Amino acid sequence: MIDWHRRSVWFASTGLAVVLHGAPAYAQDTGGDGGLQEIVVTAQKREQSLQDVPIAVTAVTQDSLQANRIFSVNDLSSIAPGVTVKPSPGGSSVPVFTIRGQSSFGVVPGSDKQVSIYIDGVYVSSPRGSIFELPDIQRLEVLRGPQGTLFGRNATAGAISVTTRDPTGDPHIKAEASLGNRNAYRYRVTADLPQMGPFTAFGSFVRNYRRGEVRNARGGLIWDRSSSRYGVQVSPNWLGTIDSNSYFGAVKFEPSDSFKVVYKYDRNEDEGTPDVTGIVGYDPAFAGLPALVGNILRPLYASQELYVRADGKRPNVATNGFTVPRTQTVQGHSATATWQATDSLTVKNIFAYRKSSVLGPTPIDGISSLTFTQPALVPYATLVAFSSIGSPGIPNAAAAQAAIPAFARQLQPLVGQRFLLVAAQSASTSRQWSDELQVNFTTGNLNATAGALWFHSKDVAGGPDGLQNTLSFPTFVPQNGAIPLGNEGIYNNKATSVAAYAQLEYKFTPQLEAVLGARITRDKKSSTFTYNSRGPTGIVSPDMMVSPPDFKKTKPNFLVGINWTPNQDTLVYGKFSNSFVSGGSTGGIPYEPETAKSWEVGVKADFFRNKLRTNLALFHVDYNHFQQSQSTSTVASAALALPILTQLYGPVVANEILPKLSVFVGDQGKVRARGFELEVTAAPTRGLTIGGSLSYVDISFPFIEPGVLAANGGRLDVTARPEWTASAYGAYETQPLFGEATLSLRTDAFYQGKMGFAANPDLQIFDWNRGAAQVDGYWTINGRLALRHLPIGPVDAELALWGKNLTNRRDATTALFTPFSTSANYVPARTYGVDLMIEF
Structure with a gap:
């Protein structure tokens, strides 16, 4: 077998050779004013040309945002090389990023994520606070690889930087309306106000709706959470519905050419429904479960329609009766003050506050809830009898056997009630405050960036106000939908982080530059876990609390790099950098900071008078103490957590805590990622x-x-991380057809390679769920055809047709294996429609 180093060099050099070999064809057709425009990014905390930045960064342009319907970070999959994004299983749709072999969840309360998200320079700490639509994106940058020096902790895999636009002071109104399949409509209005003295301002509103793509066979079920602030909710008839309102506003105060303050506010309200969780298959013999449990589930599964899709593809119908519309609000305030002290010195301060609140109940097993039927009564009474009196094989087994008829009579009222196997209804509220001071100094051969950061966050997560966060076998709910109290687990987490950083770039010669960067971060986290239990009689025990020791850690980060520019169109760079994800504990289960050490070599080159652009990066990253989210509903994770909890609290308390934790962070060990990323852009004519x-x-x-x-x-085994990803696009805009009107066409295709879902196929893959073993590589295709600059009186208009996932791929994006069944989530279904946009 060819070793990795030879193989990666061969792939990279072959790709670059293909690009260079094809270059002369582009050079032959150079008529007109064609050429690639300069793209400005802020990947190093200051504005620079993309080609001058020694970082593997992809800048997503406005045309790409429009053509691919990118409205939130969940829409970024495959838009940059090696980057995939998918919503996590569960109703909150937390984005799961995969960059350079690192899979970033951050769904465990109090934990952090490996891909950091920034909005106008403000770090978004809560993963549940990162799902929102921003209507006025000016730049969107995807930075790949550890970004610990300038972007700080929690960026071992990379960072997503979103920059919104500032007010212009030019009176302007822009309105957009879109209609699409599945009753979709989206409209947006943006109004820029005229300048009033030193003040300028604008505001935007977006309304977005689209009916879900999968019918819910259990739609209409009522779920009563009146004990919480969420009240009574109804399971939807369609799964995957988008239903959101977004607000954005900005005010700029600029009393002089050297000083300005920009205040921005964003708010997103989301009442959409979770994407479908489908069932791939189940074990008719339930060989992986104790016989008494299997005897209950067998008649339940056999008596009801489950809409099993054994090939692992997205179904048309599913039994997701526990799902209800999300209740999610995300909002943020930021104030950015910039002082241009001299031509060489710029000082900036960013103060921000953000808050998010979300509840998104959803099934995990793909079937909750079922109706408890008569054939399951005696098997369930048998389980209760042996659990209450004895177990098979011990002296009092005969007494338990004799008591079964009495238990069956006592439990008869349960017939007709709803029966939950594994269903999540976690809720969370997060708040954060931050302030960052930045100083940029440029003179002669030196560029210097320095800064200091203070960050503080509080979050509460768990079941919604007295309810269990993960409902598991056996949970009965009466037909009126009143969810029982008890078995509650609530996390209260606080985190404070302070940091200082500096990066120096010094040119020894016009062609040779050295880069040195360092950051020091001090983290402190405190947490409590409060829980109670609901006994067989329905009585809820008093609250119990565990308070793990505070987590305190000071960690440094470093960056050392060399940049060589043999000519004005070529940059060759090499660097070593490291980064970390903060540690902590979940209910007392500790986890160490995750660290990343990365070597990277890259080439950025423009050819033929900026008509061909090639960016290549080769990387090697070692992750240590890899933080992997674990669910206590799976056998493997429960087996991992129980010994740790037993050592901390003793066997009795450990067994009480385990099911109420729901999730925790496990230390997987070391992960190594090595590979290359190649981007090519050409403007041949x-x-x-x-x-x-x-x-x-x-x-x-x-x-x-x-x-x-x-x-x-x-x-x-490696799961949910494709080895290969690719993309291709073409965009063409005609000369004016009449007046200033032009025709614009853009098509994008994204490829995600084969990937497996089973960590141990020997234990998890059987004939009945083989469709979830892996997903083969596939392409998704998006397109947009627009007639631009249509003159309608004084109004400039644009009319467009668009489509996303045009081939309607139905592949799975995640799969969850349990001892008795397998569930999956999927690529969103095909969408298409028409846009009308006017400006005046």
């Missing part, structure tokens, strides 16, 4: 732009924590 990307990553586990390996049956 006026009006035509073509481009694409190709990335490969080889992922391995040099060391796996023994407890993790044992809990997974001695085998741990």
Whole structure:
């Protein structure tokens, strides 16, 4: 077998050779004013040309945002090489990023994520606070690889930087309306006010609705959470519905050319429904469960329609009766003051406050809820009898057997009630405050960036106000939908972080530059976990609380790099950098900071008078103490957590806490990622732009924590991380057809390579769920055709047709394996429609 180094060099050099070999064809057709425009990014905390930045960064342009319907970070999958994004299983749709072999969840309360998200320079700490629509994006940058020096902690895989526009002071109104399939409509209004002295301002509103793509066979069920602030909710008839309102406003105060303050406010209200969770299959014999449990589930599964889709593709109908519309609000305030002290010195301060609140109940098993039927009564009475009196094989087993008829009579009222197996209804509220001071100094051969940051956050997560966050077997709910109290677990987390950083770039010669960066971060986290239990009689025990020791850690980050510019159109760079994700504990289960050490070599080159652009990066990253979210509803994760909890609190308390934790962070060990990323863009002739990307990553586990390996049956495969991703696009705009009207066409295609979902196929893959073993590589295709600059009186208009996932791929994006069934989530269905936009 060819070793990785030879293989990566071969792939990278072949890709670059293909680009250079094809270049003369572009050079031959250079008529007109064609050429690639300069793209400005802020990947190093100051505005620079994309080609001058020694970072693997992709800048998503306005045309790409429009053509691919990118409205939130969840829409960014494959837009940059090696980057995939998917909503996490569960109703809150937390984005799960995969960049350079690192999969970033951050769904465990109090934990952090490996891909940081920034809005106008403000770090968004809560993953549940990162799902929102911003209507006025000016720049969107995807930074790949550790970004610990300038962007700080929690960026071991990369960072997403969103920059919104400032007010212009020019009176202007822009209105957009869109109609699409599945009753979709989206409209947006943006109004810029005229300048009033030193003040300028604008505001935007977006209304977005689209009916879901999968019918819910259990729609209409009432769920009563009156004990909480969420009240009575109804399960929807359609799954995957978008239903949101977004608000955005900005005010700029600029009393002089050297000083300005920009205040921005964003708010997103989301009442959409979670995407479908489908069932791939179940074990008719329930061989992985105790016989008494299997005897209950067998008649339940057999008596009801489950809409099993054994091929692992998105179904048309699903039984997701526990799902209800999300209740989600995300909002933020920021104030950015900028002082241009001299031509060489700029001082900036960013103060911000953000808040998010979300509840998104959803099934995890793909079927909740079922109706408890008569054939399951005696098997359930048998389980209760043996659990209450004895177990098979011990002296009082005969007494338990004799008591079964009495228990069956007592439990008869349960027939007809709803029966939940594994269903999530976690709620969370997060608040954060931050202030960052930045100083940029440029003179002669030196560029210097320095800063200091203070950050503080509070969040509460768990079941909604007295309810269990993960409802598991056996949970009965009466037909009136009143969800029982008890078995509650509530996390209260606080985090404070202070940091200082500096980066120096010094030119020894016009061609040779050295980069040195450092950051020091002090983290402190405190938490409590409060829980209670609901006994067989329905009585809820008093609250119990565990208070783990505070987590305190000071961590440094470094960056050392060399930049070489042999000519004005070429940058060759090499660097070493490191980063970390903060540690902490979940209910007392500790986890160490995750660290990343990265080597990267890159080339950025423009050819033929800016008609061809090629950016190539080769990387090697070692992650240590890889933080992997774990669910206590799975056997492997429960086996991993129970010994730790037992050591902390003793066996009795440990067994009480385990099901109420729901999720925790586990230390998987070490992960190694090596690969390359290639981006190519060409403008061979006026009006035509073509481009694409190709990335490969080889992922391995040099060391796996023994407890993790044992809990997974001695085998741990790479899951949910494709080795190959690619993209291709073409955009063409004609000369004016009449007046100033032009025709614009853009098509984008994104490829995600084959990936597996089973960490241990020997234990998890059987004939009945083989469709979830892996997903083969596939392309998704988007397109947009627009007639621009249509003159309608004084109004400039644009009319467009668009489509997304035109081939209607139905592939799975995640799969969850349990001892008795397998569930999955999927690529969103095809959408298409028409846009009308006017400006005046």
